[in-house]
Amino acid sequence: MANVSDSIYEIRYLDELSQKNSFIHKLHPLVKLIVSIFYIIITVSFGKYEILSLTPLTIYPIILFTLGDIKFFPILKRSFLVLPVVLGLGIFNPILDREPLLTFMNFAITGGWISYLSLIMKCFLTVLCALLLISTTGINNIAIALRSLLIPKIFVTQFLLTYRYISVLLEEIISIWTAYSLRAPEQKGISYKSWGPLLGQLLIRTYDRAQRIYNGMVLRGFSGEFYQDKIRFSLIDFCYLVIMIVFLLLTKLYNIPLILGNILTGV
Amino acid sequence: MSHHKIILEEVIYTYPDGKEALNNISFEVHHGESVAIIGSNGAGKSTLLLTLVGILFPSSGKITIGDVPVTKQTLSLIRQKIGFTFQNADDQLFNGSVYDDVAFGPRNYKLSESDVEKKVSKALEIVGITHLRDRPPYKLSGGEKRSVSIAAVLSMDPDILLMDEPSAALDPKSRRRLINLLLDFKHTKLITTHDLDMVLDVCDRTIVLGNGKILADGSTVDILNDEKLLDECGLEKPLSLQSCPICNKR
Amino acid sequence: MHMADALISPVVGGIMWATSAGAASYSIKKIKLDLDEKKIPLMGVMGAFVFAAQMINFTIPGTGSSGHIGGGILLAILLGPYAGFLTMASVLAIQALFFADGGLLALGSNIFNLGFYTCFIAYPLIYKSIIKKGITKKRIFVGSLLASVIGLQLGSFSVVLQTFFSGITELPLLSFLLLMQPIHLAIGLIEGLITAAVVTFVWSARPEILEPINSKIRSKNMSYKKLIAVLLCSAVLIGSMLSWYASSNPDGLEWAIENITGNAELESSENLHTTLESFQEKISFLPDYSLKTKVEVESNTPVDVGTSVSGLIGGLLTLFLAISIGLVIKLFKNKRLKEN
Structure with missing residues (x-):
């Protein structure tokens, strides 16, 4: 990969x-x-x-x-x-x-x-x-x-969050891919049988992560407003x-x- | 100083699917105490911590932090008193720089930027990571991320620290640094972990959870020497208490 | 596919920017009404998920090739159309900045092509109407598959139109369409199958992830129609304004209008035209299109090289000057570094 x-x-x-x-x-x-x-x-x-x-x-x-x-x-x-x-x-x-x-x-x-x-x-x-x-x-x-430029905070915040978690998600993808290809050495990509479970599980984990991140925010007093420099x-x-x-x-x-x-x- | 007590009275928490995660939990943690919560996977440790900060609410029973009961109305007050670090520091560090992450809490409590700056500098100094100040969190090592997540809660001046698996996935040196740091803290501490050697170093008291129940609550040394109890709970006597595999002596 | 800056004219880019910005601000208004601050981290992390997931290659059985997931439909299903659209916009913005995938000017088009059609057309009209009769695994599969295919067909149609109206390629519209649509039908099928596989997996493993959005669906149909109306109006308005200004020659939009109405100019634009004409000649932000015959092209579109010899010398000299400016700055900087 x-x-x-x-x-x-x-x-x-x-x-x-x-x-x-x-x-x-x-x-x-x-x-x-x-x-x-x-x-x-x-x-x-x-x-x-x-x-x-x-x-x-x-x-x-x-x-x-x-x-x-x-x-x-x-x-x-x-x-x-x-x-x-x-x-x-x-x-x-x-x-x-x-x-x-x-x-x-x-x-x-x-x-x-x-x-x-x-x-x-x-x-x-x-x-x-x-x-x-x-x-x-x-x-x-x-x-x-x-x-x-007066772009709403809500958009700028989620833009930054997306950027922040791209490297985390990319690293997860690498380990999933490594795990997959180690056990399927002959394949170039991922076989159709694994399409759903492989990405689906990552998606569910990501969903739960979002939940934890939100918890991390509210525990530190977050109420919908992000500070911006x-x-x-x-x-x-x-x-x-x-x-x-x-x-x-x-x-x-x-x-x-x-x-x-x-x-x-x-x- | 006010009393940073934690009191749980007959707390029950049931998952939406009907599974009981906490079953009649009662205990009291006193000001300045360091308490470890141990137990096998799925014993209810993380659920317990989440109910203390009102992320989850018990189905029945009462939780009091200091003199304040944990309810939807008191959340802001409760969360200001409690610093909570997550098992995975990445979930806690969502800002573009270490500084912004440590400043996140104080800014949410509407402090002026100069006060925020003071709090952040102090927190970074306590944890010893002033040099990481402007780095983006995703470029840090696991140990560094852990330190930042601790600084990020210290900047809110909490009275109580709740830590979910703080030593998980740390290399031995980072782990040792963490232990020394925790020993310096005068906060009331509640730590969930599988790292029983760390428990021995940091906590005087240990609570053992299993299937949502308290199986034991007592002095760390007593509990960690009780091989039968530990075995029942899916745990193992810490290495430092086991006899030496070579000479069979302690 | 992503539009690139080089393939788009300022007018087309500007119109698409305005339209996407309109859709985005409408979406922001919509999510603010929800007041669900929990959604902010979810949008952020799901955007990262789509970004990362698009890098996994899935083998297509029976062929040697592979494909990846399409983002827009998945985001709409998980987050609802408004949050999904905004998240897609963030993902595309990051791709434009860090990977020069697409470009800053073309970003508006890309958001529209990949976000708008999927979240605001394919998702509500296809996915939602298929699962309206009750959610089953099969309906979810068919719904997300069809929505992906149709979303991408609309997107690639839009790419063709935008490139065509920008006057970049010499390819006639029809051949261009015949080239693009079948390719994107194949791509869409693959994206659709992968997306459908993922959505059905999530549905059987953790249905509550998909549920909250699906339960809210019905009440929002009205406002959705309003959104389309607002967008169409603003696009037509901005489009016609810009096309008056654009060029003294009939440009792409006017050419289209001409073909449709048989009338080259909208009457009211005559005055504006003459006043702006002299200024326009110099500062026209719209490259002249070549939608006309070759003879016209030659007379209308300047070759700016003059006599070839002085053009060549001038061009080389300019490049030489540009590079020397760089070298001088570098020398100056190195000198200062040494002195310090």
Whole structure:
């Protein structure tokens, strides 16, 4: 059950990254959330043939990697995991859209290939953005950001609880799987005869656990209200927000690479 | 100091399916006493603890903590006096950081954040885990989790500690640390366990439960030396009281 | 399947976000009425359960392949539709953040595709109406199986529509549907069988886990209709507002409206259109769709590369600059580290 232990490792790795104390980590989580969402919207708002305009957007992840003190390759590796879906769906573009749009050194490049490339670039940029958000912010601070967006406590609380118990449940799954596969060495997955009992029993145990957790809460005075931290906004947060938004709007309004290229080639 | 007594009078608890979990239990625990509750699996130990804090209510009989009877109306008061640690610390630590978990109780009693901070720091210090303060609980070892769950109830300044199998699944060193910690506490303590060697170290008095009844109630040394009684209850004389397997001497 | 950010346009993403947020806030209101604070830890832990359980591979007899459990129906059965929907939303949010599975912009769509159809359509209309005649093991099995299959069919249909309206794939709508629906029929059957096996096991081992929700079912039918009405209205409203703004070319939604009504623009949008037009040209948040003929595409959708040479040079230069910014920050930081 390699994928389960991978997930535990994954979550813990991102968790550890979020404990760092860099410039980016210290920013207000809400500011980071807003910038990330704005970044993703700008990224996907470019037309399917507009690959050149996407290039300035690479600056944002690069800044987050360096200022946030995040190692490049582990995060990049994770962003590959999502690529297959996009590759699979996008492959119809070069097949179906054969209109030549560009000629470059006598090669005609069809619209399909350009839109395929832009799709892949968008996929990378948006995935990097999400992973960088969590690895510079952490789940508890995301919860704070959600609260400052006035998302009801009840949702934020259960969001945090789900996250909290994911590693507990994943560990239980690993031991169930180990127990199963030790006694059924020839099987790749779990045989249909065991489907119900295996997951069902885990479900019942989980249900009872929820009961105990609730007991643990009321025994310590819980009455439906969860405490939630707040973080104050600082001037730096505000500046970061403004600079990033202005930068993103500029990339949207002006084709920066083309301007640079025109200057250089003197067109 | 007020009297942190626990009094049970003819307590009966029947499960919804009709099975009797507690059958006419009466005993009294005095201020500052350390009492072990032992018995085989399914003897009713955990049920007993749950009735003391009003998670379960007895079908008949009366429970009094301090001078307050345990009823639906007094729960908040009762639970403030009692610190209850669970067998599985994971069930008790549901927050994102050790600090938040230890602060959970005080915050629920609406203390100011600066008071909460004081209580948390003190509780962490008593248990000796100040260094774990900002760690997420799911990354801790079993022993560390146990310590945090104890700190999480100490931060509420309880008079009485109820502990369900505190030494279960601890490595020997963590277990020893736990025992030393418990010896330092001046609280009234009620501990359910199978770890009879720990009982010998920590508790002066032992109550033996079997099939929901009290089979024996007396001094720990007497009870743990009564091989016949222990055998009947599905228990075994603690190792430290058994004769040496090599030289056959005590 | 999860929608990815790259597959969705801001307008479609925005509409789906608004719709899911609407359904979520309605659900929160509903659970608050229940005032059952016990449910909070149950929702949390069950969310974790679904997250973890989805990682177990179950072998499908007779084939070499395997499948996993579907979450939405199971959560609705265990927690009721409202709490189930919220829990599913949390699970998807965590998957989006930590595994980049789906994405932040596509999260609204994913919550809708995997949570809404299962909890608010398949669960009440199929599962509940099957077990209404009295709970038996067989009915529970059939109910959860059918509900899973239909929930997933609706979900994948929704994925197709969202991708299509986002104008990402060149695949015609019909072929796309013919590709997606059968695949998800197979997946749905597997998910359904596993879910049904789990639910029936829980029913025979600990019926009280399923009981409290089932006993409350009947009284809630009215409010459920209200929810659907509210959602439909808000989706149509937001959708039409955004589509005025979206583009000077007919976009996906308008294209659909055009086909249905034979009228390209809603009358009232004319004025708004002209005033916004100049601004729109620059800041259009909606990539131009290619639902039209190729000729139109060429004239409408800009290739932003200019003459290829200066485009290439400009692009490379920009990337070079981006990387140098990174290197400069790094150098600067290392220097500061050494000085300290």
